[in-house]
Amino acid sequence: MSSRDRLRERLTALIEAAGFNRSQAAHAIGCTPSRLGDYLAGRTIPSAMVLLDLEDAAEQAANRSWMRASDVIDAVATHCESDPMWAMRMLLQGRDQSLALSTPARRAIWATGTPLQPLTGPWKTLAYTMLRESARDGRPIPRWLAAPMPLREPWAPLPLRHGRALDDGLAKLGIEINERELATA
Numbered sequence: 001m002s003s004r005d006r007l008r009e010r011l012t013a014l015i016e017a018a019g020f021n022r023s024q025a026a027h028a029i030g031c032t033p034s035r036l037g038d039y040l041a042g043r044t045i046p047s048a049m050v051l052l053d054l055e056d057a058a059e060q061a062a063n064r065s066w067m068r069a070s071d072v073i074d075a076v077a078t079h080c081e082s083d084p085m086w087a088m089r090m091l092l093q094g095r096d097q098s099l100a101l102s103t104p105a106r107r108a109i110w111a112t113g114t115p116l117q118p119l120t121g122p123w124k125t126l127a128y129t130m131l132r133e134s135a136r137d138g139r140p141i142p143r144w145l146a147a148p149m150p151l152r153e154p155w156a157p158l159p160l161r162h163g164r165a166l167d168d169g170l171a172k173l174g175i176e177i178n179e180r181e182l183a184t185a
Contacts, residue, residue: 008041008042010051011039011046014051014055018061019109020109020112022040025108027138027139028057028105029057029105057105064109068109069094070112072094073131075094076090076091077115077117078117085158087157091126092184095133110135111141111142112142114144122151122157125148125149125150132147150174151175152174155176156175157175158178158181164178164179165179
């Protein structure tokens with residue numbers, strides 16, 4: 001087996017170990033998907049830093065202690081009907097962890113995986129909106145995290161506190177929640 005073939009196999013194995021698709025892997029190593037395609041096809045030899053970055057990403061994916069977007073959805077889906085306060089806590093915790101991700105690899109890992117539990121109705125609109133908002137830093141967004149549709153009827157996930165401002169962005173989607181309920185610090 002040639003060195004180029006071994007290199008391509010190693011790149012592919014690291015991408016799979018991290019759980020990345022090509023777009024996520026490209027983001028993690030700071031290149032375009034077409035450049036990554038050139039590496040994987042053997043048309044271009046990547047620098048050693050590319051291999052080291054992918055090795056680090058695979059290790060971080062295996063040892064992470066924070067929630068990916070799919071983990072947040074699973075946590076919210078598990079508790080939204082029985083304990084809305086806990087579901088909101090999981091959503092806010094996942095959003096805050098997402099905002100704290102400091103490397104392109106971690107932001108790419110955030111987008112891996114698919115929720116095991118379906119989330120429907122107003123909770124889906126709320127969770128998907130909040131997760132998409134936290135991904136405005138250019139990170140890959142999971143394909144399943146579609147832009148949510150506005151609700152037909154206003155909905156409040158938590159009891160509203162009158163006299164306090166509602167979150168304007170969520171109110172446009174039909175979700176009534178006090179701004180202060182979204183702050184965790």
